[in-house]
Amino acid sequence: xxxxxxxxxxxxxxxxYAVGAFNCFSLEQARGAIEAAEEAKSPIILQVAEIAExxxxxxxxxxxxFCLELAAKASVPACLHLDHGKTLETCAKAIRLGxxxxxxxxxxxxxxxxxxxxxxxxxxxxxxxCDFEAELGxxxxxxxxxxxxxxxxxxxxxxxxxxxxxxxxxAIAIGNQHGKYVATPxxxxxxxxxxAARNPGTPLVLHGGSGTSIEDFKACVHxxxxxxxxxxxxxxxxxAAIKQYVDTCPNPNYDELRNVIIRTNKAAVLxxxxxxxxxxxx
Ligand code: 13P
Numbered sequence: 001x002x003x004x005x006x007x008x009x010x011x012x013x014x015x016x017y018a019v020g021a022f023n024c025f026s027l028e029q030a031r032g033a034i035e036a037a038e039e040a041k042s043p044i045i046l047q048v049a050e051i052a053e054x055x056x057x058x059x060x061x062x063x064x065x066f067c068l069e070l071a072a073k074a075s076v077p078a079c080l081h082l083d084h085g086k087t088l089e090t091c092a093k094a095i096r097l098g099x100x101x102x103x104x105x106x107x108x109x110x111x112x113x114x115x116x117x118x119x120x121x122x123x124x125x126x127x128x129x130c131d132f133e134a135e136l137g138x139x140x141x142x143x144x145x146x147x148x149x150x151x152x153x154x155x156x157x158x159x160x161x162x163x164x165x166x167x168x169x170x171a172i173a174i175g176n177q178h179g180k181y182v183a184t185p186x187x188x189x190x191x192x193x194x195x196a197a198r199n200p201g202t203p204l205v206l207h208g209g210s211g212t213s214i215e216d217f218k219a220c221v222h223x224x225x226x227x228x229x230x231x232x233x234x235x236x237x238x239x240a241a242i243k244q245y246v247d248t249c250p251n252p253n254y255d256e257l258r259n260v261i262i263r264t265n266k267a268a269v270l271x272x273x274x275x276x277x278x279x280x281x282x
Contacts, residue, residue, distance in 0.1 A: 002068070003077030005101030005131035006168045008043050009203035011077075012226040017277035018206075021045035021081060022269055023231035025057055027066055028258050029238070032265030034070045034078065040270055042278040043076055045227065049083035050090045060090075064097040071100075076282035081133070083229065091121050101131035101168070107138060111157060118165040126166070133227075136161050137173030139207045155194045162202050169227060170195075171205040179232050181211040189219045196224025203227065209272070210236075217275050230272050237268040 012019045024030040024046055037044035048063045064080065071078035079100035085091040091102045104121040106114035118134040125132040137153030153172040162170060172195055174188040196204060203226035209217075210232035220228070241264035246252050273279050 001074060001077060002072050002100060003043065003079055005045065005079050005081060005133075008045065008077055008079060009169055009226045011043070011281070012278070013203045013224075015281055016222065017281055018221045018225050018228045019043050019045055019278050020209075020269065020272045020276055021047045021083070021205075021227050021229045022234060022272075023047050023049055023083060023229070024063065024067060025231075025235065026261070027058075027063075028261040029234065029265045030063075030067050030070055032262040033269045034074050035262070036266040036269035036273065037076045037078060037282070038074060039266075040273045040279045041076060041282045042273045042280070043282050044074070044078050044269075044273075045081050046071060046078065047081040047083040047229070049231075050086050051084070060094060060097060060099075064094070064099060068098055085121070088117070088120065088124075092124060095125060095128045095130050099130060101125070101133060103133040103135070103171070105135050107135040107171075107173070111136075111161075115161060115164045118161070118167060122166045131168040132166075133169040133171060133205060134161070134165060134167045135171035135173075135205075135207070139171065139173045139176055139178060152188055152191050153195055155191070155198050158195050159198050162199055167202070169203045169205050170199070171207050174206075176206055176208040176212070178208045179210070184213065185211065185216070187212070187216045187220065189216070189223060192220060192225065193223050205229065209233065214275055221276055228272070228276055230269075233272070234265055234268045238264050240264075 022033045046067045067080045082094035082099045082102040084105040106117045122132045138151035204224045205227040206225045207229045209228045209230035245260045
């Protein structure tokens with residue numbers, strides 16, 4: 001059943017667990033993710049990202065109806081979220097397509113410009129009954145986790161940002177990074193605690209979930225992170241399973257291959273739901 005993004009995150013905040021937001025690069029991944037949520041009796045966020053570097057991904061126009069149908073038919077609270085909207089046009093398009101929430105990623109912009117753009121997107125979303133996530137601080141794609149520079153979300157800036165934009169959720173930077181880590185990260189849980197204490201009304205989001213240690217995940221979930229984005233870990237498991245299927249099956253066929261993808265993605269999503277403590281919360 002479709003539930004609003006804001007309600008899913010508010011419930012997580014009250015219940016001290018996090019909801020997984022799982023990136024779907026294919027229809028099979030979306031199927032597997034929803035099957036996992038139903039089996040785990042967990043709320044779930046399906047998300048589709050705007051990734052300029054991967055222009056061959058199925059466009060959001062094609063993914064949206066399929067994911068929305070899966071979410072609507074699910075026996076657990078589910079919603080569809082636009083991950084990393086880069087332009088106003090994409091955010092507006094996602095709203096038109098029926099996404100339940102959108103993210104505008106202005107983290108690379110100067111603070112005032114990030115505020116300006118995020119406030120426009122928040123207003124546009126709210127006017128259409130859609131919820132809104134923004135990001136503050138640098139969640140790198142390539143910055144070295146051993147870099148000592150303070151790229152983390154600033155506590156006072158986070159409060160100003162929330163006040164000026166009217167967002168439903170804030171993605172923060174505490175040493176997290178998208179994609180494969182160059183070294184095991186150690187998240188700055190003290191900074192997370194400070195941001196959460198300063199902004200008790202706003203659910204916080206951790207991007208770059210893949211590669212995080214269970215210890216850090218647990219510390220995040222218990223200290224204010226209500227949504228965790230996971231993509232790379234799912235893709236890695238799916239690719240390994242495809243390789244094993246093709247290498248070992250005497251007569252590989254497409255239908256079985258699709259089932260391998262669905263099953264493997266489901267197992268990877270289930271594993272994360274257990275860590276995030278969202279199992280049984282639907
Ligand atoms: P990972 O690929 O590192 O799991 O990051 C996913 C993400 O944050 C999508 O927004």
